[in-house]
Amino acid sequence: MDFGAPGYETDDNTGQIISYGAWFFGAAHGYHTTTTIASIVENFGRGFYDCSSATPTLVIAAGVASEPPAFTAGHGTAWGQMVNQINSYFVTNHYSGQVTAWGGLDAENESGWATYTQNKTWADAFSAASSYLFVDFGDAGGCSQTSYNNSVACSLGWTQSQFYYLSWGAADALPFPEIYNTSGANASQWKMIVLYAYAYAGAPGMTINGSLTQAAACSQVGGCSGTNNSASTGWTQLYNALNSDSRSAQTLSWASDLRYGY
Amino acid sequence: MLAMAASLALIATVGVVALTLGGGAKDDLPAEKQAAYDRMAQEQAIGRDDPAPKHPAATPPVDVPEPGPRFPNMKTQAAGAGMIIDTQFAPPGAKNSVWKNLWQEQGPAHGIALYAGAVADDPQQGVVFWMHSGPPPAYLDTTAAQLPTPSRHGAVHVESASGEILTLRANDGTTFTFNAATGQFQ
Numbered sequence: 535m536d537f538g539a540p541g542y543e544t545d546d547n548t549g550q551i552i553s554y555g556a557w558f559f560g561a562a563h564g565y566h567t568t569t570t571i572a573s574i575v576e577n578f579g580r581g582f583y584d585c586s587s588a589t590p591t592l593v594i595a596a597g598v599a600s601e602p603p604a605f606t607a608g609h610g611t612a613w614g615q616m617v618n619q620i621n622s623y624f625v626t627n628h629y630s631g632q633v634t635a636w637g638g639l640d641a642e643n644e645s646g647w648a649t650y651t652q653n654k655t656w657a658d659a660f661s662a663a664s665s666y667l668f669v670d671f672g673d674a675g676g677c678s679q680t681s682y683n684n685s686v687a688c689s690l691g692w693t694q695s696q697f698y699y700l701s702w703g704a705a706d707a708l709p710f711p712e713i714y715n716t717s718g719a720n721a722s723q724w725k726m727i728v729l730y731a732y733a734y735a736g737a738p739g740m741t742i743n744g745s746l747t748q749a750a751a752c753s754q755v756g757g758c759s760g761t762n763n764s765a766s767t768g769w770t771q772l773y774n775a776l777n778s779d780s781r782s783a784q785t786l787s788w789a790s791d792l793r794y795g796y
Numbered sequence: 797m798l799a800m801a802a803s804l805a806l807i808a809t810v811g812v813v814a815l816t817l818g819g820g821a822k823d824d825l826p827a828e829k830q831a832a833y834d835r836m837a838q839e840q841a842i843g844r845d846d847p848a849p850k851h852p853a854a855t856p857p858v859d860v861p862e863p864g865p866r867f868p869n870m871k872t873q874a875a876g877a878g879m880i881i882d883t884q885f886a887p888p889g890a891k892n893s894v895w896k897n898l899w900q901e902q903g904p905a906h907g908i909a910l911y912a913g914a915v916a917d918d919p920q921q922g923v924v925f926w927m928h929s930g931p932p933p934a935y936l937d938t939t940a941a942q943l944p945t946p947s948r949h950g951a952v953h954v955e956s957a958s959g960e961i962l963t964l965r966a967n968d969g970t971t972f973t974f975n976a977a978t979g980q981f982q
Contacts, residue, residue, distance in 0.1 A: 536888065538885070538888070539885040539886075541868075542868075542869075543866075543868030543869060544868065544869060557883070557885055559887060559888045559909075559927075560887070560888070560907070560909040560927040560929060560935070560938065560940075561900060561901070561902060561906075561907025561908055561909045561927060561928075561929045561932075561935050561938075562902075562907065562929075562932075562935050563881065563883075563885075563898060563900050563909060564866055564867060565866050565867060565868050565870075566866075583848065583850070584850055584851045584852050584854055585852050588847070588850075591840070599885075599886070601885055601886065621839065624839070624843070625839050625842060625843065627848055628843055628846055628847055628848035629843060629847075629848055630839040630840060630842055630843035631840050631841075631842070631843025631844035631845075631847050632840075632843065632847075633843075634836050634839070634840070644886070644891065644892070644916070645892075645893075645894050645916040646884060646886070646894050646895070646916075647886075661828070665832065665835055666832055666835070666836070667829065667832045667833075667836075675891075705826070705828035705829070706828060706829070706832060708829070737826075738824075739824045739825065739826075741825075748889055751888070751889055751940075754938060754939055754940050755889075755939075755940045755941055755942060756940075756941050758889075758942075761891075792888075792889065794888060794889075794927065794938040794940055795929065795935060795936055795937070795938040
């Protein structure tokens with residue numbers, strides 16, 4: 535669940551930060567605290583639990599976009615603590631056999647978005663505060679599709695090593711990248727980051743958790759040419775790319791698709 | 797009941813990634829990730845050993861402490877049927893774009909949002925991202941569209957509104973009229 539841009543609110547008199555949260559998207563734009571967001575995730579999990587059989591399990595990733603200005607260490611800490619709180623609820627109420635919460639980070643090198651350093655700060659703060667994992671469900675914009683030695687800059691001067699850190703190098707991070715591009719470009723970019731991990735980062739076991747697509751969201755928008763992989767196509771592109779080289783070969787367990795609203 | 801509906805509204809208006817992610821530990825994981833997977837497995841076992849009863853027809857007693865919306869540390873001004881919000885946050889899923897502000901309506905029949913800005917690597921091309929949802933508090937059935945301005949005059953921002961008719965002004969002073977009800981430039 536992508537809750538939008540990070541936010542905080544301050545005391546009118548002292549200027550001190552009194553809560554962290556997120557700015558929701560679209561018509562419901564407005565600030566909501568981590569307390570409210572935790573309540574949403576808890577109730578989503580409870581709904582899944584009550585309405586499913588005893589077999590399926592669900593991990594709900596509560597995510598934010600890497601947008602300034604509230605994308606800080608304090609926010610990462612608060613978000614990690616929120617995930618702890620949600621899981622405590624699931625355990626206390628005996629739902630944890632089927633439902634778990636993780637964090638989520640949409641780390642992107644977009645104009646106007648946070649810098650790599652700000653992303654790293656958030657990821658490290660989350661990892662220090664949380665006992666649970668988070669998925670990086672962002673992109674690797676402009677990164678090389680053919681080389682993995684970190685010498686070819688990605689968009690806005692980012693590097694493969696930086697995307698590696700945010701998606702795997704950070705203690706609690708797992709990669710769940712956007713595989714939107716119908717040409718297979720995104721899959722090739724992430725294969726190169728896995729190869730970078732293998733060859734240069736001393737992390738031969740970098741494991742992609744799953745592939746993220748936006749086909750449903752595209753259909754709501756009336757189409758998005760060239761970036762509307764279906765969930766199965768995105769998964770297949772990434773699986774084939776990773777398994778075209780023994781150094782990046784792995785099982786790709788999951789696929790997920792975005793839509794606006796629910 | 798009202799509290800529950802409010803909560804569902806919040807769920808309905810975020811971009812949802814319905815994740816059913818891997819729960820099993822991988823071989824040779826870094827220690828911190830292995831510890832997190834181990835903790836998760838431990839808590840799953842606890843839950844499986846003593847599961848809560850299922851209530852498929854239950855209405856969860858949801859307590860939403862803040863119905864919102866609130867806009868701390870952000871400038872807003874009333875404009876037509878909605879308000880202009882001084883934010884540069886991106887709409888969900890938008891790539892290669894920069895945003896100047898947002899007009900938002902939360903009416904009894906529907907919710908509308910109109911983000912205004914420009915294409916990042918083509919800053920003379922203005923762009924808007926329009927989202928139309930069902931009524932609050934759920935804001936279900938969202939439709940959306942990203943549209944270029946009809947002509948190239950730089951980034952646009954929402955300047956004013958009359959009802960749901962918005963006036964957008966570009967960097968060079970050119971104005972555009974946008975019908976937020978239909979999601980089209982006029």
